[in-house]
Amino acid sequence: MAVSVFPCGFDIPCDGYACHRPAKWFIGEYRNHFIVAKLCDDCISAVIDGLKQHGLIQEPEPEPEPELELKMEPPAEPGGVVYTCRVCGAGFESSQKLAAHVRYQHNA
Ligand SMILES: [Zn+2]
Ligand SMILES: [Zn+2]
Structure with missing residues (x-):
């Protein structure tokens, strides 16, 4: 008979060293009530x-996280100007480029 792990239905203490919690699991042979632990x-x-x-137990490889869609802004048309600098009126195709421009050109 194979040794297996099965739920403990009795109110008995755990066999763990200095552990006084109630046991929740039996390790043993279920049908013959042969309990190892x-x-x-x-x-x-x-x-x-x-x-x-x-x-003895291989941890399954964690599932790769699905790539997050980081499309916060509408895609700019190729060569299109979407973002305009409020200081000098220069156009930029992305908010990041505009922000970099403002930071470096206007010290904002
Ligand atoms: Zn325990
Ligand atoms: Zn500017």
Whole structure:
């Protein structure tokens, strides 16, 4: 019979060292009520961490974050002038270029 982890339905303390929380998980053989360990959430996650450290559990690669659409402004027409400097009237195709212009040319 295979050893497995299954939920603990009894009100019994965790087997973890100096742990007095109620057990939530049994490790053992379910049908024969053969219990190797009774563990709470904290202790069983410590066991899982140990298994990972020994390479017995492969952590799944995190899903790559979908690329955020950073289109805050309408795309400028090619060669089109969308943003106009309020100080000197010069035109720029992006707000970033206008901001850089204002910063460097007008010390704003
Ligand atoms: Zn515990
Ligand atoms: Zn300007």
